[in-house]
Amino acid sequence: MAPKLLVAAFAAEDRPYVDRAIEHGIDVRILDCFEDVHALVQFWYxxxxxxxxxxxxxxxxxxxKECFDMAVIRDTPHDFVRAALLAQTLREANVGQVVVVANDASRVPIYRRCGAHQVIISEHPVEFWTQLEQRLLSQVTAS
Known part of the structure; x- marks a missing residue:
């Protein structure tokens, strides 16, 4: 069975990676709860x-209700509180792995205290998405 991935803080630059994950058979869902990305999420996904x-x-x-294996939250330089609250909420929703991608290492303790299972420091989306894709694809081929 394909892993079920929630992209909880979507940014337009994530689109190619989300599309590629879908092409590889990963069951991807996008959380649409913020007005600043609502139009893009609805248009694309x-x-x-x-x-x-x-x-x-x-x-x-x-x-x-969805029983996600993993959730990905990308923090933004101007709104790390949103990422922290999402990490807390998704952990409480019993998501298997809550992963926050941040570009500021000083925020790691905040995200961990709020419930993130893992915090990855990465300045460029391609670095993170490449690692994530390899991890998820190994689950697809193992099932």
Whole structure:
């Protein structure tokens, strides 16, 4: 069975990597709860999106029903609080692995305290997505 991946903080530069993961058979869903990316998520991934209000209880309920193996949260330089709250909510929703991708190592303790299983420091999306794809593809071929 293909691993089930939630992309919880989507950015336009993630699109090629999300598309490639889908092509490789990974079951990808995009969390659509923030207005700043809503139009893009709906345009590109309408059938793969989980659209809920940006409230902890709504996100936790919707995500909890899906039984995700992993969630990816990319922090942004201007809003690390959003990533921390997402990590906490997704951990409480019983996501198997909550992974935060950050470009500032000083934020690692914050994300870990908020529930991230793993924090990866990476300045460029290609570095992280390459590692993630290899990890997920090994799960696809093992099943």
């Amino acid at each position: 309408k059938r793969r999106s989980i659209h809920v209000p940006a409230q902890k209880s709504s996100v936790k309920s919707a995500v909890g």
